[in-house]
Amino acid sequence: MPLDWNNAVKKYTSDSLLKYGYVPYHVVYMKGKLTEAFKSQNKDSILFYAADIGHYIADANVPLHSTVNYDGQLTNQKGLHSLWESMVPEIEIANYTLHSKHTAKYLSKPEQAIWAAVRNAATLLPDVFAAEKKVSLQFTEAQKFRIQIRNGKESKSYTSDFAKAYAAALKNTINIQLLHSADMIADFYYTAWVDAGKPNLQTLNPNWSTKEKLDLKESQKNYKSNQLIQQKMLLSKITEVKEEN
Numbered sequence: 001m002p003l004d005w006n007n008a009v010k011k012y013t014s015d016s017l018l019k020y021g022y023v024p025y026h027v028v029y030m031k032g033k034l035t036e037a038f039k040s041q042n043k044d045s046i047l048f049y050a051a052d053i054g055h056y057i058a059d060a061n062v063p064l065h066s067t068v069n070y071d072g073q074l075t076n077q078k079g080l081h082s083l084w085e086s087m088v089p090e091i092e093i094a095n096y097t098l099h100s101k102h103t104a105k106y107l108s109k110p111e112q113a114i115w116a117a118v119r120n121a122a123t124l125l126p127d128v129f130a131a132e133k134k135v136s137l138q139f140t141e142a143q144k145f146r147i148q149i150r151n152g153k154e155s156k157s158y159t160s161d162f163a164k165a166y167a168a169a170l171k172n173t174i175n176i177q178l179l180h181s182a183d184m185i186a187d188f189y190y191t192a193w194v195d196a197g198k199p200n201l202q203t204l205n206p207n208w209s210t211k212e213k214l215d216l217k218e219s220q221k222n223y224k225s226n227q228l229i230q231q232k233m234l235l236s237k238i239t240e241v242k243e244e245n
Contacts, residue, residue: 003111005029023065024114027056031110031192038196043204053188058181060114066122069129077132083158084128088167088174091160096175098234099226102183104190117184124173131169138165 002008005025008017017025030053037045064070064081072080089096107113136144145156158166167174193199219233228234 001115003115020068021065023056023060024111024118027053027060027114027188028111030056031188034189034192035195038193038199038201041199041201041204046201046204050189054185057114057117057185057188060117061121061177061181061184063121063124063128063177066118067125072129072132075129077129079157080128080132083132083163083166084174087158087160087163088170089178091163092167092174093234093237094229096178097226098178098228099223100179100183102179102186104186106194107187107191110188110191113184113187117180120180121177124177127170127173131166135162135165135169 001024002011005022005028008022008025030049034046034049034053037049059065062085064072064084069075070081072078139162144159144162146159148155148157193201219228222228222231222233229237232238
């Protein structure tokens with residue numbers, strides 16, 4: 001695949017790219033937008049583009065995003081996408097390693113880096129499909145699926161027991177991809193910041209309270225010791241959020 005969007009359009013046409021996927025090109029585009037936001041030191045834009053590029057970098061590390069059989073719909077495994085990407089992590093996250101010792105590095109060729117992530121994710125596809133088939137042999141249809149009514153329509157999804165068995169079959173693959181995504185997001189953030197001239201971002205939050213500073217230090221400490229979940233500090237696991245008026 002051409003690393004440059006314009007060359008890719010020349011080779012495959014924009015219609016084909018829009019149909020089959022263009023995440024690597026969009027990540028590079030968003031990296032440029034984040035660089036511009038750093039240069040202007042616009043806090044809202046920095047947060048927006050940082051969140052956006054983080055989403056797409058994570059997408060690039062999901063194996064099923066690199067195949068037309070993205071939901072197992074072509075192999076009688078429909079629902080595989082949400083099983084791998086959402087259900088298993090939600091069930092197993094307390095057992096995951098959420099701390100990485102990776103130090104953000106400058107990407108002199110971000111286009112190559114994001115394509116490498118896509119190709120690496122694609123190598124996991126055989127196991128993603130094979131593990132579902134193998135685990136299915138241990139379950140009856142009733143044990144494997146649950147029927148739910150959503151918005152007045154009947155939908156079928158995998159059971160929690162099946163998700164746990166599938167997770168065990170995959171071992172730590174999803175956790176590894178999660179950490180790889182986080183490491184790559186850090187690299188792209190750092191690269192955008194360096195390309196922006198390494199602006200001093202501390203000036204964007206000049207009035208942090210003592211409590212906010214202490215909370216940040218506590219979060220960092222628990223992150224480094226992989227205790228975010230145990231200390232109830234992982235936002236995605238907090239079920240009750242007190243709104244400040």
